[in-house]
Amino acid sequence: MRGATIAIYSVKGGVGKTTFAANLAWCSARLGQRTLLWDLDAAGGSGFLYGLEPRGTRLAEDVFTKDRPAAKLIQPTGNPLVDVLPADESIRALDAQLMRIGKRRRLAKLADELSADYPRIVLDCPPVLNELSAQVARAADLVIVPLPPSPLSARALELVVREIADTTKRHPPILPVLSMLDMRRTLHRQVREAQPDWPAVPYASVVEQCAVRHQPVGEIAPASPAAKAFAMLWRAIEAKLAERRA
Numbered sequence: 037m038r039g040a041t042i043a044i045y046s047v048k049g050g051v052g053k054t055t056f057a058a059n060l061a062w063c064s065a066r067l068g069q070r071t072l073l074w075d076l077d078a079a080g081g082s083g084f085l086y087g088l089e090p091r092g093t094r095l096a097e098d099v100f101t102k103d104r105p106a107a108k109l110i111q112p113t114g115n116p117l118v119d120v121l122p123a124d125e126s127i128r129a130l131d132a133q134l135m136r137i138g139k140r141r142r143l144a145k146l147a148d149e150l151s152a153d154y155p156r157i158v159l160d161c162p163p164v165l166n167e168l169s170a171q172v173a174r175a176a177d178l179v180i181v182p183l184p185p186s187p188l189s190a191r192a193l194e195l196v197v198r199e200i201a202d203t204t205k206r207h208p209p210i211l212p213v214l215s216m217l218d219m220r221r222t223l224h225r226q227v228r229e230a231q232p233d234w235p236a237v238p239y240a241s242v243v244e245q246c247a248v249r250h251q252p253v254g255e256i257a258p259a260s261p262a263a264k265a266f267a268m269l270w271r272a273i274e275a276k277l278a279e280r281r282a
Contacts, residue, residue, distance in 0.1 A: 073120045173203045238262055
């Protein structure tokens, strides 16, 4: 099975990137694929959602300088097919580190090496426009852009499209997804009507419980609309990857 790297990315914070990344990694594993959830955000949310903390405070950045093999930092989760490469505070300086070492495809090379053990790698990306986001664009086989239904969503998507177009000739597909969709709200209904073909994940209290219980929604409430939405989204991701391979 050919490996693939899926980036969860937006230039805006607070759009649900970490929740998406953690739950989509679980959905990948649900299909029997060994999956690595790689946290590139200094907030460290992806590991936290699986009940993990980094083993040190200045280790994550070392992966990019070859000072420390990524395998030594990867941690198992309660799901035998999901592992996490957690972030720590050193990630805050990663942009400067990448500029210093001058290797424009460092993240892509690392992901390619890790794909020997992980057919699917899910990147939880920070909301930045810098060398790190450029490296994400070069590494990703598919970019998922969570977009809460709001007037600023279209602008956020335009910025992502522009960033990827400006930083790589190998343009990965971009899949916008409506996040935290609440059809009780007029604006949300209007955005949904304007984008009926985009995948959508509903606003739900069970999704908020992921951070409380340190489990993905598929474990907490597998029959919930949110769990079904994430599963459907992952099927759309696999379909996009299959199209690209073809």
